[in-house]
Each structure stands twice: as structure tokens, then as C-alpha cells.
Amino acid sequence: MSCHEALSVGDVIAATLVDVPGLWFDGPAGWYALTCRPQREEAAERWLAARGVYAFHPVVGRMVRVRGHVRDYTRRYLPGYVFARFAGVPRPFAVMTCPFLTGALCLSSGHWGQLHRSGLRALHAMRAVDAAQEARRDGARARKAAAARLRVGDTALFRSGPMAGQRCEVVELTPEFGARVRLTLFGGLVPVKADVQDLVKLHLGT
DSSP, rough: TTTTOOTTOOOOOOOOOOOOOOOOEESOOOOEEEEEEEHHHHHHHHHHTTOOOEEEOOOOEEEETTTTEEEEEEEETTTTTTEEEEEEEEEEHHHHSSSTTTEEEEOTTSSSSEEEHHHHHHHHHHHHHHHHEEEEEHHHHHHHHHHHHTTTTTTEEOOOOOTTTOOEEEEEEEEESSEEEEEEEEEEEEEEEGGGGEEEOOOTTO
């Protein structure tokens, strides 16, 4: 009698895991350039990440003004490509079950070509470089906006930095959106250079 014949409706059996092949064979880890459908780079990255494969596509983010409205805009350096690192040799038939991928860069033999790390470092660093540049632009915009709110002769308060809580008088606003102020320190007026982001204007009666 087989094990199935011994079962009846209502019996409880333990579930067993099905051995589903992964996305790679045992072998050396490596990077590969995968091609994907238009505008599906992020979806392909998420699909791969859910299966243990790190992937990225180089992008640059910008804020643009369209008909008076500010919108975030993402531009891809290499549209249609996702760079993925497999822990072994990729299984093309398994990777291509992803609905967002269409193939990979291949060697003349037709096999998927492994990429050199040196070129990938520069591509991967684009995101960090762009983020740093955007942070600098944000800082410049913030300083410009803060400088626009201050005027020579204003009374201001240091809201951050080593002078936090001290009152001062704005003497000069510099082209770099910094400020020269003077404050009472040790019983006398002392000139100090300040970052306008550290200052908040005090209104009369404050």
C-alpha cells in the first residue's frame, strides 16, 4: 500500500520545501550588465534584490520647475541597463524569468560577459557624487534664502553653533552668503563671522 492510500480526508501532513533553483550556479562571484524593458530599471532591481542579487543603475536626480511647479526629475546615465552582482555564475534561464529583464551583454561566444570592477566603481560612485553635489546646491540655496531674510542692522539670534543663544547685530552680508556680526562678549562688542544658516532674525519686542 502506498503512502497516499494510507491518507484520508481530514488528515494533517507536514509541508515540505520544494527545491527551487536559484539565480546562479556555484562559482566565482561577478558583475554582469543586464538589459531591461524601458523605465523598468528599478522594478528589475527590486526583483533581483528579493532573490539575493544586488543591482543598481546609475541615475542623477534633479529638481526642475515646470509651469511654475517644482518637480523631482531622475535622469538615467545608461537607460535600459541594470548592473547586477551574482554570488556565483548566473543561470540565464532562471534570471530571465524576471518580467522586466530582456537579456544581458554577451561575449562573442554567446555567454554572458563578466564586467571589470574598475569601470563599475566609477558608475556606482555617480550616485554618491550626485548626492554630494545636490547637498551642496541645497546648502547654497538655504544660505541664499537665509541671507535674503536678513538685513544689515538687524538684530539676530544664534540658533545653532558655538554661539547658540547669543544675540548679535548684523554688520555685513558677504557675497558667499555669510555674515559679519557683532555681539557682546566678555563685557565688550566683538566682531564675529557667522553662517547665516545659524542666525534667525529677531523682531522688535522679541
